[in-house]
Amino acid sequence: MLATRPDAAGLLRFHDHEPAQDDFRTALVAGLSGVSKSIPCRFLYDASGSLLFDRICELPEYYPTRTEVGILGANAAEMAAVIGSCAQIVELGSGSSAKIGLLLDALDAPWSYVPIDISREHLLGAAQAIQQQYPALRVEAVCADFAQEFDLPANDGGGARICFYPGSTIGNLTPSEALAFLTQWSARLGRGALMIIGVDLRKDASILEPAYDDAAGVTARFSLNMLARANRELGTDFDVSRFRHRAIYHPDTGRVGIDLVAQADQIIHLDHHRFRVAEGEAIHIEDSWKYHISDFQALAAKAGFAARDVWTDDARLFSVHLLEVA
Structure with missing residues (x-):
């Protein structure tokens, strides 16, 4: 759990890499x-x-959001035990505060939260909301395109670096594009870093x-x-x-x-x-x-990740993978 520290004020920083905006x-x-x-x-x-x-996301037919939230909620403590204390959490996209909140609530004194998004307005709004919710947490908002070259903020807390990529957004890429994306991020995160990624599964x-x-x-x-x-x-x-x-x-x-x-x-x-x-x-x-679990793990291995763990719902509709940069 996060605890408020005396130096809680002024812990939000903004890094603008001036990504090219979509036209x-x-x-x-x-x-x-x-x-x-x-x-x-x-x-x-x-x-x-x-x-x-x-x-x-609230429709009865649309299972991914509620299923992933359920998996994260049921297994966040186990994830936190692997991650350890003083971690740096890098989120690709400043997305659902509900999802990142499940992870942050379970972690032991996380050092910093690094949301990355191409939209300055959306990024700042999300970063400010997280900083208000977790006033002891250093928030390093990064405005960048995932595909451009940029350096992540320094991980000075002494803990692990974790990349959080929920939502099965990886599924919007072709398998070859997903391989290139994961390869880029395994290099950027560095050896020993972890990735928690949501992946939708093949089904009828x-x-x-x-x-x-x-x-x-x-x-x-x-x-x-x-x-x-x-x-x-x-x-x-x-x-x-x-x-x-x-x-x-x-x-x-x-x-x-x-x-x-x-x-x-x-x-x-x-x-x-x-x-x-x-x-x-x-x-x-x-x-x-959509992927079979073994097929996604094989894809991740080609990109430089080793499979550490995977969690699913009881119906095996959706999966959340824990990967480590090998």
């Missing part, structure tokens, strides 16, 4: 110009999209497809909001009502593919560009890759 216009032009049209999934999360995603399509296409249509509104966002911010003229959200699980690869499928021919205008979308044509917006 929606450029990405949209590039994505709609291809033979197979696509829009990067990172543009799902404007203010409206983020609110819709919060609703998705009857569970996976409703998780990404719920009966209430919230996920469909979340996906379609990306087109509405383009209309609002960029002046495009998508007829959002003539697109349909589609999620299909491909069991041969473990991939859930998510598309917006045109229900009629359309011409989309953006500045001087004209993009024809034919009836039945798909705009690909997201992939979510």
Whole structure:
């Protein structure tokens, strides 16, 4: 448990590595110009999209969030025993305070918390919230793109360095991209550092497809909001009502593919560009890759990590892995 120390004030620091900010216009032009049209999934999360995603996390069909929280809650003490005291906790993304809170509450006098995020506003808000909740904890907020080269704040507490990457966000990368990502982070974290990472597991399509296409249509509104966002911010003229959200699980690869499928021919205008979308044509917006436990551990081993432990829920829907840089 964290205890308040006399020097609790002024322990929030901000490190700005000035990451290149995403340009929606450029990405949209590039994505709609291809033979197979696509829009990067990172543009799902404007203010409206983020609110819709919060609703998705509460849906009965969407098991990942509540299942991972349950795994962390049930096993945080065991994780903390492995980690030890005075640890530096590096979180990739300044995400759910509920998840990081479960870990911080279980740890013995953690030295510092290092959230890393590309969004300055979101990062600062999350860092300030954690610092207020844990006033004795040093918070070193790092504004950076995970993929850029930067140094982590020094780990001066004498304890282990832990990378925390919940949410199965690794699943938005192809396996080859995930290998490159994990390889980069094993080198950055250094030998002996640990990683706690959430990984969604392969399972039947009857569970996976409703998780990404719920009966209430919230996920469909979340996906379609990306087109509405383009209309609002960029002046495009998508007829959002003539697109349909589609999620299909491909069991041969473990991939859930998510598309917006045109229900009629359309011409989309953006500045001087004209993009024809034919009836039945798909705009690909997201992939979510699922793994067998052994397959993910083998991937991590190729990236320089040794598997230390893994925890799952009773139904084996989701997994949380403890890896060590070898």
